[in-house]
Amino acid sequence: MSESLMELNKPVNKYPIKKRKWKPTTVAPYLFVSPFIITFLIFSLYPFISAVIMSFQEVNGFNDTTWIGLDNYRRLLNDGDFYAGLWNVIRYGFWTILILIPIPMLLAFIMxxxxxxxxxxxxxxxxxxxxxxxxxxxxxxxxxFSSEKTGVFNSWLGHLNIGPIEWLQGSQTAMIALVVIAVWRWIGVNMIYFLSGLQGISPELYESAEVDGANGWQKFISITMPLLKPITIYVLTISILAGFSLFNESYVYWGAVSPNNIGTTLVTLIYKSAFADGEFGYACTLGVALFVIVIVVNFIQVKFMGLFKEE
Known part of the structure; x- marks a missing residue:
């Protein structure tokens, strides 16, 4: 009798805990996403964390590391090669952006x-x-860009009684050589980006503007430019990233070391520090500095372009 009374006096749980049943429909999304997450953790996040840790170390081998604190960062602040490479990529980015946004946009308009x-x-x-x-x-x-008269560009200049010019030996001419190959390589890609944006603009907008008496320039400023803003921001972002990650062209022109740092970039400096000088800790410091610079520059760029503003 007492046991039955105790059963009756037990508090009743109005909200019983339901056991989650794992169904194929709930597990499937995690299975599809897991390869990307695993790949990201192994090949992106883990190397990045390891590089940040190594930037505070002197690394002489796989098992020979010494914790040196901020010594690598102090060295970075006094490294002339770092500032030379940073100045080169800033100049390179400025000229490529100045050329590879308006000209592809014009070509896309023509196409x-x-x-x-x-x-x-x-x-x-x-x-x-x-x-x-x-x-x-x-x-x-x-x-x-050979300095000989038989070089293509010197041959052209020879018809104008100019040259020959040692293109890959001077700071200004070396930058021209880098920008020319970048324009040749990426002008078509950026044109395709802008062309896709133009094809997404409704012709009715232009027809309405014509009815209101707008000319071609007014339609371009009032309709085309605002509607191409997302594409422009994207092209600007990838151009900035391409500038800071410049390596292949510079390495093919000069190798890891260029005369008077005329072709030094941040990535070639990282390569030189790691594989030529064997200073892996300092190379990681340069990599961390490059990462921070790119994040700050892109944040300023998207903030300036009004990406965070509510429409």
Whole structure:
């Protein structure tokens, strides 16, 4: 009798805990996402964390590491090669952005016109360079920028009684050589980006503007430019990233070490510190500094472009 009373006096749980049943429909998304997460953890997050730790160490081998604190960062602040490489990538980024945004936009506008003939042919011609190996293209341009009279560019200048110019030996001419190969390689890709944006703009907007008496320039400023803003921000972002990650072209032109640092970039400096000098700890410090610089520059860029503003 007492036991039955105790059973009756037990508190009743109004919200019983339901056991989660794992169904195939709930497990499947995790299975599909897991390869990406595992790959990211192994090949991105773990190397990044290891690089940050190594930036505070002197690494002489796999099992020979010494904790040196901020010594590598103090060395970085006094490293002339670092500032030379940073200045080179800033100049390179400035000139490539100045060329590789307005010109591809203009070409995309021409390709988008109904009166333009052989559109598919021109698209293929402009896009073809990006399919070419960077190393092979760099070698071709290296011979084209040869200081000899037989070099392609010196041969052209020879007809104007100019030169020959030692393209790969001077700071200004070396930058021209880097920018020329970048423009040749990426102008078609950026044109395709802008062309896709132009094709997404409704023709009715232009027709309405014509009814209101807007001319071509007014339609471009009031309709085309605002609607191409997302594409412009994307192209600007990848151009900035490409500038700071510049390596192949510089390495093909000069190798890891260029005369008077005219072709030194942050990535070539990382390569030189790690594989030529064997200073893996300092190379990781340079990598961390490059990461911070890119994050700050891109944050300023998207903030300036108004990406965080509510429409």
């Amino acid at each position: 988008n016109r109904k009166t333009t003939f052989f559109k598919s042919l021109f698209r293929a011609v402009f896009f073809l360079p990006v399919l070419t190996s960077t190393v092979i293209a760099g070698l071709v341009f290296r011979f084209a």
